[in-house]
Amino acid sequence: MKHSMKSIPLAKPEINQDDIDAVTQVLQSSHLSRGPKVDQFEQAFSQAVDSSYACAVSSGTAGLIIALQALGVKAGDEVITPSFTVPATVNSIVAIGAIPVMVDIESETYGIDPNVLLQAITSKTKAIIIVHVFGKSAKAKIIIDIAKQHQLKVIEDACEAVGNRYENQALGTLADIGVFAFYPNKQITTGEGGMLVTDNPDLLHKFQLLRNHGRSMNGDLYDQVGFGWNFRLSDINAALGLSQLARIEKIKAQRQKIEKQYQNYLDQNNEITCPKFSSCENGSAWFVYVVKIKEYNRDEVFNAMNQSGIQCGRYFAPVHLQPFYRQKYPNLNLNNTEKIAAQCLALPFFADLKAENIEYICDKLHKYTK
Ligand SMILES: Cc1ncc(COP(=O)(O)O)c(C=O)c1O
Structure with missing residues (x-):
């Protein structure tokens, strides 16, 4: 008898009936976007990682672009990043006209090698993106210390690290801003989606403007007070994320x-x-x-x-x-x-x-x- 060949995928989302019910409930409501599920997902997420604020966005890439802009990174500024990452990390720097400075990694965590970081810092350097590769913590504390000495901002690309911790602190909450992603190959999924976290209320305000056409959350819907994109997450995606997060x-x-x-x-x-x-x-x-x-x-x-x-x-x-x-x-x-x-x-x-x-x-x- 001929055996049929196995077919085992690299990754697969884990979707259960609770997820299906949660999404169906949103579809049956009149709030497919800008409804209550996004707020609930943000609250649950900030609690899960023990961060003061969370802002849901349409992807991890959107989160990285917003993070750079919220920190004031502008065209011509240099941003230090590893090359051992997905293109999105580096593309987000290019997207705003800044210059990626790719540096080497160390062999233990596959994150940025703190020893090469110092040589990469110039008068144009504005920020560093730390990537927690495969979900494992990079040498974040050492890198953040170096950044502080040089007045540089730090973003954690924690897109692969949801649910993991370093010395009992959630990855993504060690630096100025943490960015997470929820594509279906991730630990939890929203279909497509991302999340920014910070303890700084001014940064949260900037995230909210940047994600929604520069419109203030509190003002008139049509008042544009800053620059912004449409990087919103829908309530359909947020409901799925909320349901998944409950069983992380x-x-x-x-x-x-x-x-x-x-x-x-x-x-x-x-x-x-x-x-x-x-x-x-x-x-x-x-x-x-x-x-x-x-x-x-x-x-x-x-x-x-x-x-x-x-x-x-x-x-x-x-x-x-x-x-x-x-x-x-x-x-x-x-x-x-x-x-x-x-x-x-x-x-x-x-x-x-x-x-x-x-x-x-x-x-x-x-x-x-x-
Ligand atoms: C390290 C890292 N950064 C950024 C991203 C981008 O996330 P998204 O695909 O949601 O834009 C990913 C997703 O694969 C990632 O693994």
């Missing part, structure tokens, strides 16, 4: 269990380095499960896994090596970024990934790394 601890526990299962299978394989979840404080909220494979066979393994029906990712592809940025920065070499990126392989990772599928994935990985 359960989702985290499921992801943690999957990590441990992976680790048990993969630890015996010398060709593979597992991510160290023990260094993720208060348990895992990892966004993806990325192992390191020796450079010489990563692409072969990637292709073989995909051909076996196991969707894997070459995650991240460094931004400075993408054709669009390569032509702008032809001589930029970020050695550690390039070395680590060439070894990374993202394995399927989502809350209801079945144990038998994890075993199947690991068996294939053992086979292809021999």
Whole structure:
């Protein structure tokens, strides 16, 4: 008998009946946008991460653009960012005419290397974007200290880090502004969506103007008091986010269990380095499960896994090596970024990934790394 090939996706949202009911309820109301669900989602989110204020937006990218503008970053200013991230982090800087200064990462957290940061700061530097890669905390405290010494603003790109903490403080709440994202591959989803958090009421006010055409929340609907976009989140999306957020601890526990299962299978394989979840404080909220494979066979393994029906990712592809940025920065070499990126392989990772599928994935990985 011929066995049908397995088909295991890299990521999958976890949607239950509560989510469906929550969205249906909004659809049956007359408030599809600018209704009560956005406020409720913001309140619940700020409570969950213990931040004073939250402002829901249409995507993580929208959140990053708003964050930069709210901090006063202008055309021609330099913003320091890693290249080991998604294009959105760097694109958000370009979107407002500022100049991305991409720096190398360190090997422990895959975040900005604090040792190279100092050399990248110039008189034009205005801000730093810290990325918590794969949901794991970057060396944020050290970077924030350096930023303070140079009067620089700091944004945490916590788009992959919802639900994770550093020394008992939620990632995204360590710096001036934190930005989260809720695309369906994330720990919790709103379909598309994002969230800005801050403890500064002036920044909150700026977020609200920037997200809604520069119109004040308190004034007349048609009074435009500043510049702004339409970066609003709809109530449909917010209702889904609210319902998902209510069970984030359960989702985290499921992801943690999957990590441990992976680790048990993969630890015996010398060709593979597992991510160290023990260094993720208060348990895992990892966004993806990325192992390191020796450079010489990563692409072969990637292709073989995909051909076996196991969707894997070459995650991240460094931004400075993408054709669009390569032509702008032809001589930029970020050695550690390039070395680590060439070894990374993202394995399927989502809350209801079945144990038998994890075993199947690991068996294939053992086979292809021999
Ligand atoms: C690190 C990081 N930054 C920014 C974003 C952008 O978020 P969005 O896709 O919601 O615009 C993502 C999403 O994948 C991300 O992983």
